[in-house]
Amino acid sequence: MLIVLNEDVDIAVAAAKAAFKRGSEWRKLDASARGLLLLKLANLIQRDVDYLSKLESLDNGKTVADSVFDIGCAVDTFRYYAGIADKSCGRTIPADAGLFSMTRREPVGVVGQIIPWNYPILMLAWKWAPALAAGCTVVLKPAELTPLTALAVAALAKEAGFPKGVVNVVPGYGPVAGQALTLHNDIDKIAFTGSTVVGRLILEGAAKSNIKRISLELGGKSPLVVMNDANIDEAVEIAHNAIFANHGQNCCAGSRTFVQAGIYDEFVKKATQMAQKRKVGDPFDETTQQGPQIGEIHFNKVLRLVNTGVKEGAKLQTGGSRIGKEGYFIEPTVFSDVSDDMTIAKEEIFGPVQTILKFNTLDEVIERANNTTYGLAAGIVTQNINDALVFSQAVQAGSVWVNCYDAVVPQAPFGGYKQSGIGRELGEEAMKEYLEVKTISIKL
Ligand code: TAP
Secondary structure, three states, X not given: OOOOOHHHHXXXXXXXXXXXXXXXXXXXXXXXXXXXXXXXXXXXXXXXXHHHHHHHHHHHOOOHHHHHHHHHHHXXXXXXXXXXOOOOOOOEEOOOOOEEEEEEEEEOOEEEEEXXXXXXXXXXXXXXXXXXXXXOEEEEEOOOOOOHHHHHHHHHHHXXXXXXOOEEEOOOOHHHHHHHHHHOOOOOEEEEEOXXXXXXXXHHHHHHOOOOEEEEEOOOOOEEEEOOOOOXXXXXXXXXXXXXXXXXXXOOOOOEEEEEHHHHHHHHHHHHHHXXXXXXXXXXXXXXXXXXXXXXXXXXXXXXXXXXXXXOOXXXXXXXXXXXXXXXXXXOEEEEXXXXXXXXXXXXXXXXXXXXXXXXXXXXXXXXXXXXXXXXXXXXEOOOHHHHHHHHHHOOOOEEEEOOOOOOOOOOOEOOOHHHEEOOEOHHHHHHOOEEEEEEEEEO
């Protein structure tokens, strides 16, 4: 049933607007005091990790161990932004015409934040921490499939002492609550993570309303390149985790595994064996590595793409089917003999499906790696620093990992080239996404 939530959105936006008003308790706080509030929130999340991780797994289906890991990353993110809240400096500028010119960085204002279901608490942290450090107020719409931990963390924000109206959560459906935020004239910026299709709608909404600022973190079809000189066991493990982590429901998943011809057959054999060992089942069982996919629609999409892979001639090495009759469990799946024109090499599957492609030279693989509308991440496994640097410079991706994958940390920016997004999350770059630059010039 669709519940019309525009009224709720209006109430939340009005609260956020009032909290942002000049002279409000929030606006009067020193930047360092905002940092202290973020630190308190981080500590409260850490205090409640047991409860929050179980709630996250109940809602999302990821293993409790994965939830605990995500929450640790969320805590680190809040702590990082707590530390830089009061380090956002302007400049003095050697301006013409005898002017004394300087810049100030000021919060954008009321921010609408729309997040997906794959990392609920972590995406919340990536959105709230830089926005609040910058001095904005926020209205968050969590994914309708996973709203529970956002509500629990909002209660912790209250306990931490954030003033009334600074932090707001409005659960609701995307085309209703999400769209209402996107079109709202009192929202100064939307930060969005999710599909490229909805990212486009967000841009349209901004254009149709008040030209609000936009940052987008969208999909990917990220290449992971394994060179002949790689330690094959390490490479197989890196590639396995790059695609199977979080059930493959990961925007920067290494979803095109390019392996050089000299080690291709051995790599496929070992990758298949590793996938077969992956334990799928109850997320609350400590030995489980992979729980169910998020829901029926997504589960069917993954299986449909697997069938397309078979029909288009890729070689199914293992997996490819549902496990059991209940729940949305999918066998860890490995395809070899995948070519660039196949649907499974082009479309984001967002599931536990590894596609292994063969290449001969570095120049060839760079060309093929870049032959996509996406550009979120890329990786290379090699012992040759030259090859690693040539690839890192040539590949069109916001993050490049050498001899590792998915190494995302709060200090370093993350985001997409091309249709994988606009703007950056994490690091100082993310805070800039929530700040306007004001130039003040004084005639001397
Ligand atoms: P989206 O549909 O993009 O959902 C992401 C968020 O946007 C959710 O909160 C969603 O609300 C909301 N939304 C949906 N329609 C909207 C609209 N018209 N206006 C404003 N907000 C709207 O992604 P999904 O359905 O969760 O997954 C679809 C595909 O997106 C996946 O298969 C995957 O390829 C990709 N995806 C990418 C990422 C990342 S991290 N880049 C994350 C998740 C999914 P609801 O709660 O109602 O859906």
